[in-house]
Amino acid sequence: MPEWFGTDGLRGRAGEFPLDDTTVFNLGRSLVALLRAKSLSPQVLIGRDTRESSPWLEKILTQGIISAGGQVESAGVIPTSAISFLTREEKFSAGIVISASHNPYRDNGIKIFQTNGFKIPEDWENFLEEKMVATSFSPSSSLPKISPFHPENYYQDKYFKFLKSCFRSSSPAPLKLVLDCAHGASSAYAPRLFTELGFEVVPICCSPTGQNINLNCGSLHPEQLARQVVTHQAHLGIAYDGDADRAIWVDHHGQILNGDHTLYILAKYFQRKKALSSDKIVATVMSNLGLEKALAGLNLQLIRTQVGDKYVLDKMVAIGCNLGGERSGHTIILDECPTGDGLLTSLKILEAVSEEGKLLDQLIAGYMEYPQILINIPARKKPDLAVHPEAQAILKEAQQALAGKGRLLTRYSGTEPLLRLLLEGEDEKLLKEWGEKLRHRFEKILN
Numbered sequence: 001m002p003e004w005f006g007t008d009g010l011r012g013r014a015g016e017f018p019l020d021d022t023t024v025f026n027l028g029r030s031l032v033a034l035l036r037a038k039s040l041s042p043q044v045l046i047g048r049d050t051r052e053s054s055p056w057l058e059k060i061l062t063q064g065i066i067s068a069g070g071q072v073e074s075a076g077v078i079p080t081s082a083i084s085f086l087t088r089e090e091k092f093s094a095g096i097v098i099s100a101s102h103n104p105y106r107d108n109g110i111k112i113f114q115t116n117g118f119k120i121p122e123d124w125e126n127f128l129e130e131k132m133v134a135t136s137f138s139p140s141s142s143l144p145k146i147s148p149f150h151p152e153n154y155y156q157d158k159y160f161k162f163l164k165s166c167f168r169s170s171s172p173a174p175l176k177l178v179l180d181c182a183h184g185a186s187s188a189y190a191p192r193l194f195t196e197l198g199f200e201v202v203p204i205c206c207s208p209t210g211q212n213i214n215l216n217c218g219s220l221h222p223e224q225l226a227r228q229v230v231t232h233q234a235h236l237g238i239a240y241d242g243d244a245d246r247a248i249w250v251d252h253h254g255q256i257l258n259g260d261h262t263l264y265i266l267a268k269y270f271q272r273k274k275a276l277s278s279d280k281i282v283a284t285v286m287s288n289l290g291l292e293k294a295l296a297g298l299n300l301q302l303i304r305t306q307v308g309d310k311y312v313l314d315k316m317v318a319i320g321c322n323l324g325g326e327r328s329g330h331t332i333i334l335d336e337c338p339t340g341d342g343l344l345t346s347l348k349i350l351e352a353v354s355e356e357g358k359l360l361d362q363l364i365a366g367y368m369e370y371p372q373i374l375i376n377i378p379a380r381k382k383p384d385l386a387v388h389p390e391a392q393a394i395l396k397e398a399q400q401a402l403a404g405k406g407r408l409l410t411r412y413s414g415t416e417p418l419l420r421l422l423l424e425g426e427d428e429k430l431l432k433e434w435g436e437k438l439r440h441r442f443e444k445i446l447n
Contacts, residue, residue, distance in 0.1 A: 002125040004132075007308035007414030009111030009119075011100055014053035019108055021060050023132065025139040027110065028064020030131035031094060034124060035070070040093040040115065042070035045086055045155070047078040049099035049185045049243045052210030053108045057098050061110070063139050075159075076152035077208075079185045079244035080111070081341030082159040088117035088338075089158065099185070099243035102220050102328075103416065105211045117338045119310045156189075163193055166336055167347040169354040175235040176200040177350075178250070180225040182218025183208045184242035190343060199350070202232050213242045219329050219342075226254040236353070236360050240342045245309075246329030247342035249349065251360040259283075259329040260291040262345060264367045265360075266323060266331070267300055269352040275322075275335075276300075282315045282324030284308070285409055286374075289424060294367040307411060309340050370406075371428035373435045375421040379446040382412050382419075394441045398434050406431060408438075419446060 004010055004018045010027070012019045032042040044065055048054035054077075062072045075086060080097045087095030095113035103109070112120045177199050181187040187206040195201050204224065205217040217224055219241040229237040229250045237250035249257040263281055270276045279300050283291065284307045292302040303319065305311040309330040316324045316334055325331035330340035337344055352363060385391040398408055406425020413420055421438055423431040 002122060002129055004129055005125040007310065008101065009109050011103070011107065011109040011415045013106055014051070014057065014108040019053075019057065019110070021139050022137075024057055024060045024110070025064040025067075026132045026135045026137055027128065028061045028070070029068040029135055029137060030128045031096075031112070032065055032068035032070040033131050034127050035093045037127070042068070043073075043092050044070055044094045044096060045073050045075060045083060045090065045092040046096045046098065047075040047080070047083040047155075048097070050077055050183060050187065050208035050210060050213050051100070051105050051108055051242070053106075054098045057108060057110070060139055061096065061098070064137075067137070067140065073148050073150060073155070074152055075155035077185055077188065078156055078159065079189065079341065079343060081245055081337055081339050081344065082155070084113050084117040084339040085159060085162055085337055086155050087113050087115060089162075090155075091115065094120075097243065101243050101245065101415070102214055102218065102241040105213045105215070109415070113339075118313065119339065160189065160193065163189075163343055163347065164197065166344055167197055167351055169351045171354060172198050172350070173235075173354040173357070174198075174200075175350065175353065176202070176232065178202045178204060178225060178228045178232055178234045178237040179206070180204050180217055180222065180237065180239040181206040181244075182214050182240050182242050183212040184214065184218065184240060184244060186240045186244035186343060189244070190238075190240065190346075193343060194346075194350075202228065202234060204228055218242065219246050219248045222248060222250060222256050226250045226256055230254040238342075238346050241329070244342045245340040246326075247331070247345050248329045249360055253361060255361065257360060257364065259325050259327045259331060260288050260369070261360075261364050261367065262329070262331050262349065263287075263323065263325050264291060264294050265352055265363045266333070266348055267295060268298060268363070268366075269348075269356065270323060271298060271300070277322040277335075278320050280319055280321045282312050282319070282321050284312060284326050286327045286422060288327065288369050288372055289407075290367060290369040297366060308414060313338060370424055370426060371431055372422065372424045373431045375423075375435055375439050376413075377419045377421065377439060377442045377446060379412065379417050379419045381446060382417075383445070385410060388445065391442070391445055394438060398438060401430070401434055408434075
């Protein structure tokens with residue numbers, strides 16, 4: 001089991017372990033060793049988001065790869081899913097994204113894709129960690145400069161053309177959209193993409209400074225978007241996170257919709273088009289019970305996995321399913337791309353709106369959410385709750401109170417020092433009561 005790699009690659013405070021110069025440099029060297037061990041030529045494509053730390057992390061990582069005899073091409077600032085697509089399309093042996101997704105600007109991360117566009121499996125992560133532990137090289141300023149085979153805009157344009165090809169509406173609706181790009185990787189892509197497709201676009205939060213990525217905006221903070229949709233009398237709004245691998249929505253009333261709504265809309269639309277590869281849709285344990293019941297009304301079965309889009313993808317591949325995602329806004333449309341792509345998902349939602357002749361509030365008719373409370377508790381330490389007496393006592397008490405009325409899930413975040421509690425059921429008052437009890441108790445246990 002990897003210790004440094006979490007649910008979405010390496011993640012941490014930029015400049016601190018495991019994102020310090022030496023560790024990142026040795027990750028580059030270790031990746032070359034891994035590719036050679038897999039009989040692959042060490043040709044790597046790198047992209048990044050708009051954080052101020054992303055360019056220097058890319059530079060150190062590139063130095064590590066080159067020092068070990070690898071070759072590197074840069075795609076510049078680009079959404080995560082673009083690297084997945086381009087790694088496969090351009091036949092690179094690996095693709096790397098430097099991003100911490102929805103996290104604040106001081107954080108950063110490194111995620112790695114295989115040549116097929118899928119995220120690297122756990123055994124690859126184990127290999128990298130073992131190599132990095134055994135390696136003690138330091139970055140050098142005397143490495144030779146390598147001239148790229150293609151400029152950054154070659155890769156950016158290729159991804160842009162791919163996206164445009166994925167919108168297949170015969171009669172696009174004349175829609176007005178508000179786009180919140182979270183001052184992130186979609187800022188240079190989303191407004192241009194939807195404008196060129198004929199939509200009227202109102203862009204917000206599209207001016208990256210290096211320090212404002214995800215700051216009170218984007219998919220984690222859609223309140224500003226909701227206000228702007230109503231103010232501009234737009235048909236809908238779309239919010240991305242920092243690396244644009246997730247998207248959530250606001251309807252024309254200002255109602256905020258999440259990834260569960262996305263799955264319901266696309267499942268119903270794909271089913272009508274006979275585009276579903278099976279009668280199963282994959283989501284995680286965090287998805288609302290309402291989604292499960294709404295899909296059942298379409299004679300579709302919801303299959304749940306642990307949290308993490310890579311687990312969703314693994315299950316999709318295993319059961320032959322082509323639609324899956326997370327409540328947080330990651331949506332995987334496997335026929336197009338093997339990872340979450342907020343821009344691609346937006347195109348398919350807009351395609352559904354155009355083809356069905358209905359706005360979002362009409363497309364979600366038939367889906368009713370159960371009250372759900374998500375509580376994030378800072379966790380300076382992460383004890384095993386399964387064997388922690390005080391934790392087990394309060395969890396048992398809560399589960400007894402919710403028995404037959406709802407459910408309770410607890411899990412540590414794979415990307416942040418947090419314990420996440422999810423309470424769901426029909427009685428919102430009961431959920432809030434137990435949510436506060438659990439918050440109070442776990443704040444003491446964890447801190």
